[in-house]
Amino acid sequence: MSLPVIAIDGPAASGKGTLARRVAAAYGFAHLDTGSLYRAVGVLLLRLGKDPGDADAAAKIARALKPDDTILTDPDLRGDEAAQAASQVAVVPEVRAALLDFQRGFAKHPPGDARGAVLDGRDIGTVICPDADAKLFVTASVEVRADRRLKELQERGIPAIPSDVLEDMKARDARDSQRAVAPLRPAGDAFVLDTSAMNAEEALAAAIAHIGSKTGLGTRR
Numbered sequence: 001m002s003l004p005v006i007a008i009d010g011p012a013a014s015g016k017g018t019l020a021r022r023v024a025a026a027y028g029f030a031h032l033d034t035g036s037l038y039r040a041v042g043v044l045l046l047r048l049g050k051d052p053g054d055a056d057a058a059a060k061i062a063r064a065l066k067p068d069d070t071i072l073t074d075p076d077l078r079g080d081e082a083a084q085a086a087s088q089v090a091v092v093p094e095v096r097a098a099l100l101d102f103q104r105g106f107a108k109h110p111p112g113d114a115r116g117a118v119l120d121g122r123d124i125g126t127v128i129c130p131d132a133d134a135k136l137f138v139t140a141s142v143e144v145r146a147d148r149r150l151k152e153l154q155e156r157g158i159p160a161i162p163s164d165v166l167e168d169m170k171a172r173d174a175r176d177s178q179r180a181v182a183p184l185r186p187a188g189d190a191f192v193l194d195t196s197a198m199n200a201e202e203a204l205a206a207a208i209a210h211i212g213s214k215t216g217l218g219t220r221r
């Protein structure tokens with residue numbers, strides 16, 4: 001019998017990662033942040049001194065990526081350089097193809113004794129898990145998202161110029177939603193959750209209400 005899968009997609013800093021972690025904890029599911037896979041490919045490419053636009057080198061790295069590779073938890077993945085490199089390697093069809101089995105493997109056989117899987121990214125509901133039991137598309141206005149990212153950077157002690165953060169966010173949105181392969185868009189059957197005026201608790205409550213209505217699943221507490 002297959003285990004339940006929840007797909008959570010959305011643009012940068014929409015809060016999908018925060019929501020995915022909380023949904024996974026609420027249901028006792030394993031969570032995969034699929035952005036970290038693209039970030040890992042981007043960072044490894046930069047460390048080899050290659051250009052993030054080098055499609056052949058990026059595809060080779062993506063094919064070799066394994067679930068227990070230490071790069072997947074490397075703090076360098078969280079930086080803006082990694083985010084920009086990730087969105088460049090993410091346009092390469094061979095990179096996306098190489099990471100497909102990794103993600104579907106996680107959804108089908110989540111690690112440990114997890115009772116299901118939550119995957120967050122850009123194409124989970126449309127490409128990776130089109131048969132997911134529930135799909136959410138988390139969004140917020142680009143200004144709200146840039147403000148969240150700015151606060152996050154400030155909390156980490158990283159200096160940032162507000163207008164640069166907003167422009168970077170717009171550039172990544174454009175690259176992610178306009179690429180030819182697996183562009184960022186809500187699946188036809190996704191529940192669109194605009195968190196512009198919601199805090200993380202309110203977003204979680206709305207997500208749980210939707211997941212419950214679609215699947216009949218109850219949370220652990």
Ligand SMILES: Nc1ncnc2c1ncn2[C@@H]1O[C@H](COP(=O)(O)OP(=O)(O)OP(=O)(O)O)[C@@H](O)[C@H]1O
Pocket residue numbers: 010011012013014015016017018019035148149151152195198199200201203
């Ligand atoms: N509903 C919310 N209200 C306010 N802040 C939020 C909300 N959800 C998340 N945040 C904060 O916004 C920032 C971005 O959230 P998060 O990392 O979850 O976004 P993301 O969509 O996964 O981003 P990315 O795609 O860039 O990894 C974090 O600092 C997080 O704590």
Ligand SMILES: Nc1ccn([C@@H]2O[C@H](COP(=O)(O)O)[C@@H](O)[C@H]2O)c(=O)n1
Pocket residue numbers: 012013034035036038039083086087088090120121122123124172176
């Ligand atoms: N399913 C996915 C996940 C991510 N990407 C690309 O990676 C970049 C970084 O993702 P974050 O979620 O960590 O911000 C993102 O901008 C996408 O270009 C993807 O294509 N598909």
